[in-house]
Amino acid sequence: MSFLISELDILNSFQHLVEKDDDNLVVVGSGDDAAVIKSQKKDLVHSMDISKEGTHFPENSNANDIAYRSIATALSDLAAMGAYPSFITVGLTSNKTNIKWYEDFTNGLEAIINEYDIKLVGGDITFGDLNICINVFGYPFMKPLLRSNAKPDDLIYITGALGKGRKGLIDWKNNKKSKYIEEFFRPKVRFGLSKYIASFASSCIDISDGLFKDLGAICKLSQVGAILRYEDIPITNDINDLAYGDDYELCFTCGIECEEMLRNKGLKSIGKITEGSNIKLTKNNKDINFKKTGWDSFY
Template identity: 40%
Template sequence: MKYNEFEIISHFFNKHKKKEKNLIKGIGDDSALIKIPKNNILAISTDTLVEGTHFFKNITPENLAYKTIAVNLSDLAAMGALPKWITLSITMPKSNNKWLKCFSENFFKILNQYKITLIGGDTNCGPLSITLSVYGLIQGKKTLLRKNAKEGDLIYVTGCLGESAAGFFLLQKKKKIDIKIQKYLIQKHLNPIPRISEGIILRKFANAAIDISDGLVSDLGHILEKSQCGADIELNKLPISKKLTNNFKKNNYFDWALYFGEDYELCFTVSKKNIKKLNFAIKKHLIQCKHIGYITSKEKGFNLIENNKKINFKKTGFNHFN
C-alpha cells in the first residue's frame, strides 16, 4: 500500500502524544503556533541535506534521520541555544513505506532524546533531499555570535578534528584498519554529536563561537571576518586523536582537520579574564576542549604556525557550489 502526502504525514510523522507547554498548535493546521517564554530569545536555523552532496546514496534511513537532526542541532549549539521545536520537509522519488517507517522511528527516537517536538513540515516527490528548521531558546540576552571575538582571546576547539573525514574516507573503502577503529570513525561521520550542553555552558563566558561544518579554516575564517580580527593557530596543538595519527598519513589527517569539516565540534574564543570559568567547566567534565591559538589584530591576518614558522595554506573549506 502506498500512502499519499497527507497519509504519510499522518501515519509516520504525527506521533507526539504529550503536548509541549509552549506549543499552541502543531501539526494539522496551516501554521504552527508557539508562545515564546518571557526573557527568552528564539534561535532559528535551517539546513538542507541532498543525496550525493551531503550523504551517500546507500545511507540507511536510520543514519540519515540521525545525521539530519544532528547537523541542524549543531547550529543551535554554536549559539548557546536549547533546542525545542523542529519542522521537517522531505522530498523522495517515491513513497516507500519500509524506508519511511525506519526513518521516522529513528527520527522520533532522536527527537525524544533531545526533548524536541516536531511541529510541522512538508512532503514532496523528487530527488531525495531533507530540509529541517530547528527552533531553540536562549535565556537572557547573552548569545554566542561570530562578531564578538576580541584581540587577545584564546581560541579553543571541542572534541577532536578530522575523525568524520576519516570515516568518510573509510566508507569509500580506501584503507583497511582495525575493525573497531574503522567502525568508530564511520560512526563519527554518520552520527556526529551536536554539542548542545557545551554551547549552553559556553554562552555564559565565551565571546564568539561557530560549529565546524565546513572545516576549521573556513569556519574560524567566518569568525575572523565578522569580528574584523586575525588569528594565529598552532598546527601541533590541533586536537587530533591517536586513531588518526596511528593509522593515517600526517598530510591526510592535518588536511582533514583543517578543511574537510563535518566534525560538528565547536570552535570558540574566550577572553583571558574568563579562562578561570572555562577551566572550572573543564575540571567538572562539563566540556572537553583544547587551546589551539589566539585572536590577533586584523592586520596580522590568519596564520597557521608550525615550529614557530608560518606555513602556506589554503583558506577555504567545503563549498556547496565548488
C-alpha cells in the same frame, strides 16, 4: 553579466531581503549560525538546514542515519548560538517507493528527537530527488553567542578533534568497520559545552565547513585576525582536517581569564585572536603555508 561563483556569493545576493525588519522583531539576522527573533517571554532562535543526497550524505545511506544526521547537523547551529532546541519541522523530498525506507527514516527521526527532547511540530513531503529541509527552533541558555564579538588577544578553542566525520565517511565508502562511521552519520551535538561557555565566550561557530573557513567567518564579522598553533589542534587524519568540515564541534573564543577553567574541562587553547584580518597557521613557531579554505556546496 555577473556570475555567482560560490555559496557565499549566492547567500549575499539575498542579503538585502533578510535585512528588512520594519517591526524590529529580529534581534540577530543573517550572518550568524541562526536568527534570533523577539517573543513575549524570551528570544526565539531559528535556523534552517538542507541535506541533499550525494552532497551531504552518500547515496545508499541508511534512511535511519539520514534522518538522524540531517537533524543533528541542523541542531548544531543552535548549539553554536548558545541555545537549546525546542521544536523542529521536517521537509522531505524523496523518490523512494519502499515503505521500509520511510519506516527507517521515521525511526531515525524518533531517535534524535527523543535524545534531545525536541517536539516535531510539522513538515511537508513531496516527490523528487532525495533531500531534507530541517527548521530548528530554540531558546538561548543565556544570551545568544554571536560570531561578531571576538577581540584581539582572545584565546581560540575547539570542543573536540577535527576529522572524525571525514574518516568515518572514508571508512564507510571502503566498507571498513570503524567507530568513526557513527561520527559521520550520527554526530553528537555539543549542547552541554554550549551551555557551559554561554556566560563567558566572546564568539562561537560550529565547525561544519572546516576550521579555517568557519574561524574565518568569526574573524570577518569581528574584524580581527587569528594565529592557530598546528601542534595544539587535535586532528584525526592529517592537516587537511583543518579544512574538510563535517566536524560539528564548536569553535569559540574567550578572554585569557577563562584559560584555567577550560583546562580543567579538558580544553586547551589552539591559538589566539589578533589585530588585522589574516589567519596564520604555525607549527613550533614557524609559519605553515596552508591554502585550503573549507567546504562549499557549489564547488
